[in-house]
Amino acid sequence: MNLNQKMKTGYKVLIYFLLLLVTLMTIYPFAWMISSSLKENKDVFNFPIEWIPGTPRWKNYVEIWQKIPLGIFMKNTVKLSVIVTFLQVLTSSFAAYAFAKLDFKGKNILFMCYIATIAIPWQAYMVPQFIMMSSMGLNNTHLAIICLQAFSAFGVFMMRQFYMKIPDELCEAARIDGLSEYGIWLRIMVPNSMPAITTLIIFTFVTTWNDFLGPQIYLTETRLKTIQIGLRMFSTQYTSDYALIMAASVATLIPVLIVFLSLQKYFVQGMMSSAVKG
Amino acid sequence: MRAKKTSSIKKVDAFWGYTFIIIPFVGLILFSIIPLIMTIYASLTAWPLGQSFFDAKFIGLKNYKELFHADLFWKSLGNTFFYMIGIPIGLFLSLIFANLMNRGTGYENTFRVIFYVPVVTSIVAVSFVFQRLFMSDGGVINTFLQNIGVTNPPNWLGHPQYTKWVIIIMSVWKGLGSSIILYIAGMQGISNSYYEAATIDGATGLKMFRYITLPLLKPVTFYLIVTSVIGGAQMYVEPRLIFAANGPANSTFTTVIYLYDYTFSNSRAGYGSAIAVVLGVIVFGLTALQLYVNRRTSK
Numbered sequence: 001m002n003l004n005q006k007m008k009t010g011y012k013v014l015i016y017f018l019l020l021l022v023t024l025m026t027i028y029p030f031a032w033m034i035s036s037s038l039k040e041n042k043d044v045f046n047f048p049i050e051w052i053p054g055t056p057r058w059k060n061y062v063e064i065w066q067k068i069p070l071g072i073f074m075k076n077t078v079k080l081s082v083i084v085t086f087l088q089v090l091t092s093s094f095a096a097y098a099f100a101k102l103d104f105k106g107k108n109i110l111f112m113c114y115i116a117t118i119a120i121p122w123q124a125y126m127v128p129q130f131i132m133m134s135s136m137g138l139n140n141t142h143l144a145i146i147c148l149q150a151f152s153a154f155g156v157f158m159m160r161q162f163y164m165k166i167p168d169e170l171c172e173a174a175r176i177d178g179l180s181e182y183g184i185w186l187r188i189m190v191p192n193s194m195p196a197i198t199t200l201i202i203f204t205f206v207t208t209w210n211d212f213l214g215p216q217i218y219l220t221e222t223r224l225k226t227i228q229i230g231l232r233m234f235s236t237q238y239t240s241d242y243a244l245i246m247a248a249s250v251a252t253l254i255p256v257l258i259v260f261l262s263l264q265k266y267f268v269q270g271m272m273s274s275a276v277k278g
Numbered sequence: 279m280r281a282k283k284t285s286s287i288k289k290v291d292a293f294w295g296y297t298f299i300i301i302p303f304v305g306l307i308l309f310s311i312i313p314l315i316m317t318i319y320a321s322l323t324a325w326p327l328g329q330s331f332f333d334a335k336f337i338g339l340k341n342y343k344e345l346f347h348a349d350l351f352w353k354s355l356g357n358t359f360f361y362m363i364g365i366p367i368g369l370f371l372s373l374i375f376a377n378l379m380n381r382g383t384g385y386e387n388t389f390r391v392i393f394y395v396p397v398v399t400s401i402v403a404v405s406f407v408f409q410r411l412f413m414s415d416g417g418v419i420n421t422f423l424q425n426i427g428v429t430n431p432p433n434w435l436g437h438p439q440y441t442k443w444v445i446i447i448m449s450v451w452k453g454l455g456s457s458i459i460l461y462i463a464g465m466q467g468i469s470n471s472y473y474e475a476a477t478i479d480g481a482t483g484l485k486m487f488r489y490i491t492l493p494l495l496k497p498v499t500f501y502l503i504v505t506s507v508i509g510g511a512q513m514y515v516e517p518r519l520i521f522a523a524n525g526p527a528n529s530t531f532t533t534v535i536y537l538y539d540y541t542f543s544n545s546r547a548g549y550g551s552a553i554a555v556v557l558g559v560i561v562f563g564l565t566a567l568q569l570y571v572n573r574r575t576s577k
Contacts, residue, residue: 015378015381018374018375018378019375019378019379019389022371022375022393022454023389023392023393025451026392026393026395026396026451026454026455027392029396029404029407029408029411029451030395030399032407032410032411032418033403033407045410045416049418091301091302091305092302094298094299094301094302095298095299095302095303097298098294098295098296098298098299099299102291102292102294102295102298103291103292103295104291104292104293104295104296104299105292107295110299110303113303113306113311114306116562117306117310117311118508119508119561119562119565119566120314120558120561120562121508121511121512121534121557121558121561122512123512123514123534123537123538123554123557124314124317124554124555124557124558124561125310125313125314125316125317125554125558126313126554127313127317127320127327127541127547127550127551127554128312128313128314128316128317128320128331128551129309129310129313131316131327131331131547132312132313132316135330135331147305147309148309150305151302151305151306151309151310153306153310156302181294181297181298185298202398206397206398209400210398210399210400210401210402212400212401212402212515213514213515213538217542227400228400228401228402231400231402231403231406232402232519235402235406242410245406246406246407249400249402249403249406249407252400252403253399253400253403256398256399256400257395257398260394260395260398261391264390264391264394267394267459268390268459268462268463268466269463271459271460271463
């Protein structure tokens, strides 16, 4: 019994040790980022690393807003991320409802189109898409980014997986009670699919917020640029201002962290029911 | 009577079905399917980016001929797939850590959140940090290696032998949280009765993992492989940001960088489209193959 218990304790210690190790490795770059962001530029590469700077240079966080138009970039990114996320969740859940709960001719073929689109990388058609948008006069507009990200084949697939598991009887009962199809979607499907919706919100918001290639192609005017392009601009213009670049990186990370942390409660459940059982 | 009722519901269904699907599907056609068809046609033309798509001169398979003879293209394709070494490494690590975290440490949620932070962090910021971490002079990693006695630490960013590994390490680090969460979700879906039955039969931890957990997690693994291959084929930002040009001896160059440069820098959209078609066909083919294999082995 004693041996057994000892083994169990040893095992537990090992588990914690391994988890702690990988946690450290995960946190390390962030710790370095935050710590550097509060230093004088010349101190960033001092070794051994001074994790908590003696006199934190909070001024870095003021200067970043003055050196490049970070405020404009931030505003643009918030606007795009919020609109794209809202539209993508809406269109995805609309299509998903049709695919999961309604019968219509051509349903399978349409669904195959969606699956096929997931399997084709966006880069394969980004050029004609860009030309098409330009010919519609949408080059250098936020509308271009919104249009091309408002519809997501992956989002439709994910929401459909979740809707499939909501019992048909619920919809039938609502139909008998006289609810219209839109009513069923709004009152039955949406409230019952919060884990899937929050998961899609996290995915879409994070993707749009962090998107690089899309804005790089479509948004060439400074007043339209997004935060990732701005960050890149910053790091090429002030190559050696490590402390400031780190401060800007931290600043751009905060909003996306807030969104993630406030929604993460449903996240695992959402992932489980929508993505896993494909 | 009953049959009639279902058919009338079906009719209602069909009408409403279309009302729900119409906007999303028009979006899909307009912004994905039409551009896709345009790409296929454009790949058969000499199309300078500035020129109208409809004026592009048809040149048959010339772009493809040129492409298949371009060493740089094969190099880029080789690199793109080399990066995918990170996929099995990431899967292996996330499986281990998901398994550890799932053992009632009491802090699952904390770990989960911590591991997911790299996933939501922008690649621009992460690339910048990793570039500094891997610097050969004064970079944190090499300083550490020197301190523990490695006299000649690798020139991570300067030698073609190591450059790809910087990107692989970074991608694994960044993606780990996402696969861990999916594996945990999968593990929580496995009924305890399997393990109880196995315990009665005298199975130990490792055996249970091998014969119960692993097979039941197969859908998750499958999903992760499929999505990682699709994502991996799109590698663009990471090498571009860490290695300003294409890395020493083009060692970090990828197919999407090739596609981007030919289209936007050299303005050869026709040639760029041929690259896009080849890449699309490869990824689509790989996905179809995986689906096929998965279906065969599941039966």
